[in-house]
Amino acid sequence: MQLIAQNAWLVALFPLLASLLIFLAASVNREANRLGMSLSILGTALSFLWSLGLLGTRLMQPDVVMQGAMRWLTAGEFDFQIGWAVDNLTAMMLVVVTFISLLVQIYSAEYMAHDKGIPRYYGALSLFTFSMLLLVLADNLMVLYAGWELVGVSSYLLIGFYTEKPAAGAAAKKAFIVNRVGDFGFLIGIMILFYMTDALGFSAVTEGVLAGKVPGMTLTLAALLLFFGPIGKSAQFPLHVWLPDAMEGPTPVSALIHAATMVVAGVYMVAKLMPIFASATTPLFGSFLVLDFIGLIGGITAILAAAIAVTQNDIKRVLAYSTVSQLGFMMMALGMYQPVIENEVLVSIVPLGYTAAIFHLFTHAFFKAMLFLCSGSVIHAVHTNDMQKMGGLRQWMPVTAITCLIGTASISGFPFITAGFWSKDELLLAMWQAGSPLFGLAAIAAVLTAFYMFRLYFMTFEGDYRGDLPAEKIHESGWAMKGPLVILAIPSIFAGFLGTPYTPENLHFSSFIHYVAPHAAGHGEGHGAAHHSGLDPVVFGVSLCVFLLGAGLAYAMYRRNPLLSASALAEKLAPLYKASLNRFYFDELYMLGVKWGILMVAKLSYFVDKFIIDGMLVNGAGLLTLASSETLKYTQSGRIQNYLLSVVALVVFLLLVFFWLPFGKVIL
Amino acid sequence: MNDALQQPGLIQQILDVSLGHYLVAAALLFCIGLYGVTTSRNLIKVLMSIELILNAVNLNFVAFSKYVTPETLNGQVAAIFIMTIAAAEAGVGLAIALSIFRHFKTVDMEKIHLMKW
Numbered sequence A: 001m002q003l004i005a006q007n008a009w010l011v012a013l014f015p016l017l018a019s020l021l022i023f024l025a026a027s028v029n030r031e032a033n034r035l036g037m038s039l040s041i042l043g044t045a046l047s048f049l050w051s052l053g054l055l056g057t058r059l060m061q062p063d064v065v066m067q068g069a070m071r072w073l074t075a076g077e078f079d080f081q082i083g084w085a086v087d088n089l090t091a092m093m094l095v096v097v098t099f100i101s102l103l104v105q106i107y108s109a110e111y112m113a114h115d116k117g118i119p120r121y122y123g124a125l126s127l128f129t130f131s132m133l134l135l136v137l138a139d140n141l142m143v144l145y146a147g148w149e150l151v152g153v154s155s156y157l158l159i160g161f162y163t164e165k166p167a168a169g170a171a172a173k174k175a176f177i178v179n180r181v182g183d184f185g186f187l188i189g190i191m192i193l194f195y196m197t198d199a200l201g202f203s204a205v206t207e208g209v210l211a212g213k214v215p216g217m218t219l220t221l222a223a224l225l226l227f228f229g230p231i232g233k234s235a236q237f238p239l240h241v242w243l244p245d246a247m248e249g250p251t252p253v254s255a256l257i258h259a260a261t262m263v264v265a266g267v268y269m270v271a272k273l274m275p276i277f278a279s280a281t282t283p284l285f286g287s288f289l290v291l292d293f294i295g296l297i298g299g300i301t302a303i304l305a306a307a308i309a310v311t312q313n314d315i316k317r318v319l320a321y322s323t324v325s326q327l328g329f330m331m332m333a334l335g336m337y338q339p340v341i342e343n344e345v346l347v348s349i350v351p352l353g354y355t356a357a358i359f360h361l362f363t364h365a366f367f368k369a370m371l372f373l374c375s376g377s378v379i380h381a382v383h384t385n386d387m388q389k390m391g392g393l394r395q396w397m398p399v400t401a402i403t404c405l406i407g408t409a410s411i412s413g414f415p416f417i418t419a420g421f422w423s424k425d426e427l428l429l430a431m432w433q434a435g436s437p438l439f440g441l442a443a444i445a446a447v448l449t450a451f452y453m454f455r456l457y458f459m460t461f462e463g464d465y466r467g468d469l470p471a472e473k474i475h476e477s478g479w480a481m482k483g484p485l486v487i488l489a490i491p492s493i494f495a496g497f498l499g500t501p502y503t504p505e506n507l508h509f510s511s512f513i514h515y516v517a518p519h520a521a522g523h524g525e526g527h528g529a530a531h532h533s534g535l536d537p538v539v540f541g542v543s544l545c546v547f548l549l550g551a552g553l554a555y556a557m558y559r560r561n562p563l564l565s566a567s568a569l570a571e572k573l574a575p576l577y578k579a580s581l582n583r584f585y586f587d588e589l590y591m592l593g594v595k596w597g598i599l600m601v602a603k604l605s606y607f608v609d610k611f612i613i614d615g616m617l618v619n620g621a622g623l624l625t626l627a628s629s630e631t632l633k634y635t636q637s638g639r640i641q642n643y644l645l646s647v648v649a650l651v652v653f654l655l656l657v658f659f660w661l662p663f664g665k666v667i668l
Numbered sequence B: 001m002n003d004a005l006q007q008p009g010l011i012q013q014i015l016d017v018s019l020g021h022y023l024v025a026a027a028l029l030f031c032i033g034l035y036g037v038t039t040s041r042n043l044i045k046v047l048m049s050i051e052l053i054l055n056a057v058n059l060n061f062v063a064f065s066k067y068v069t070p071e072t073l074n075g076q077v078a079a080i081f082i083m084t085i086a087a088a089e090a091g092v093g094l095a096i097a098l099s100i101f102r103h104f105k106t107v108d109m110e111k112i113h114l115m116k117w
Helices: A002-006 A010-028 A033-060 A088-111 A118-137 A141-159 A166-197 A202-210 A216-233 A242-248 A251-260 A264-272 A274-279 A290-309 A315-334 A354-382 A398-412 A419-434 A438-461 A479-499 A537-558 A566-572 A574-581 A583-635 A640-660 B002-006 B010-015 B019-039 B043-067 B074-104
Strands: A066-075 A078-086 A337-342 A345-351
Touching: A002 A033, A002 A066, A010 A033, A010 A088, A010 A118, A033 A066, A033 A088, A033 A118, A078 A088, A078 A118, A078 A141, A088 A118, A088 A251, A088 A264, A088 A354, A088 A479, A118 A141, A118 A251, A118 A264, A141 A166, A141 A216, A141 A242, A141 A251, A141 A264, A166 A202, A166 A216, A166 A242, A202 A274, A216 A264, A216 A274, A216 A290, A242 A251, A242 A315, A251 A315, A251 A354, A264 A274, A264 A315, A264 A354, A274 A290, A274 A345, A290 A315, A290 A438, A290 A583, A315 A354, A315 A419, A315 A438, A337 A419, A354 A398, A354 A419, A354 A479, A398 A419, A398 A438, A398 A479, A398 A537, A419 A438, A419 A479, A419 A537, A438 A537, A566 A574, A574 A583, A640 B019, B019 B043, B043 B074
Parallel strands: none
Antiparallel strands: A066 A078, A337 A345
């Protein structure tokens, strides 16, 4: 136990080593498929076991301090350390990340078997796992940022894995560039905090903030800028456009990146830095705090993405928008708080949705990864992403169908027995307690969630087969693919029981992960409120209704003999339907912005560079030199007597000046 | 003329050469040399004119030596030094002239302008 706890950084080291070895092997032999695969799976498996050990240690010995640091550079007074630290949140994330990563890699062994460049795939996958673990293990802002960017790079590599597909390259670029937009704000936020507090470590920065080193408005701005990072990475409105396009990557990658790891980095980061966000009590305007902003962005994202998901026909796109929407839910919950007001002054903030958001992250990771892997299994079988060409697949692919149904039930919030029901209930409860108007928004988004997920299930697995591929060619996937599905189905159901109102206090999720209010140095112990609220009948009722409404509507519209015609409804709501089908024209809007904004700037700077810098300054200087030398060269007659004469003439002239002009002596 | 001769001091004045006279003579000599250098077409003539310029300088040295510091011989020494150098310079100059003549078959300064643009 001691050994594991003191060397937690090894968790990140295994995948890094695996990745380096794989790339090395691939440079020798491009076809080192088996070696690459085994190294990658081995590295991740070791990490997973190590993470389990860490989680066990945290559970059994909560007082053990797990952290370490390595000096990287010292500049004057400042000492920069690469440090890691494991708290409960980190331990849980480590397990989730390595668990999903391991399953995805096993699944990929079959899914990618016929692809070229398998070592490259596994190398990038290991690199991705390493980056994510580095991000999670980091105990200071700079290391977090390094992991954050590494995640971006490796996701770029993975999304663009099919190098022969132009769309994949474009999607990879888009993901990278859109993320960069958010990251610049994140980096500026880090710089502001560093400048003000002279520290980068989470605890040191928090202490500095609590000690009042950062003026109120600056802190608010810094927190706002920090949140730009999650907007990009967690695909929040308005930077959500990259995630659905990232579906061009291999499906297991989508499961890994868009379910359990990369996209939840933003949620994790906001949770990790919650003390800083919660300290930003100076409102942006009116009484609008940064946390309100986070909640609002989350709310808009949740409803918007859900509204898009209901009309998409590409199975992976539905799942992608569903992910965006669920991330919106988590952000919304993170933005819920209880203000503590003394003498009509806001003194502090108690986050309400912290546990709920992390709990939803936890359960969502399992069922969303499973749903993506199911879609991979389906795509593998019918060779298309289009749900209109599926249908009735359950008869050929029973395992996939059943796991997919479990995932669908879970994400839609099937009452009582699924993980998603309990975590969504917690989310809604947090919003209800905060008395936020976003509660209504969340409820509508939840209805839509249930609707589009059951729509996906019915269109894919029920009804009649509508595809072009001969039905006899469709077959269930092998065990390397079915295995992870079945394994993931278990936590998709049971993970939720950690967080029900009936769970015993000491086993409850919130007793393990909850917001610990930071305390200024020397102000006594921090108190972590593991608030574990009972059942709220209103919220509970809403949760139930939401599921029944959404799932019922989907059943009515997409069963074999629809009670409600989907196309008739689409016609009735034509403008809305078209807008949703076209993803509310966000891409077009951005392209317009790019065309009219960036291209104009580019053209202007091109003009300035071409004609003013190059034309007038650079070429002008050359031309002037040329002209003057062309003129003056005629003085070089080559006759020495002429030169001598000019010397004499000059001397005579100077003498005349010297003797005749009254001020000549002054000049010379 | 007689009156002039009889005037006391006139001959004396003429014979009584002062520093100024030497300087004027030297300046004239210098200008003649300069004129020769700048106008002669013949390379040998140019060299000879340079000698004139050097001699003008020499004259100045000697004159200053006589009138300004009669007790020392600094000026004379410089003059002898310059003469030595002039001899060497003439040697080198004539050698160059000879070389130019062999190459161009002429010593006309107008026709020697290799360094023209």
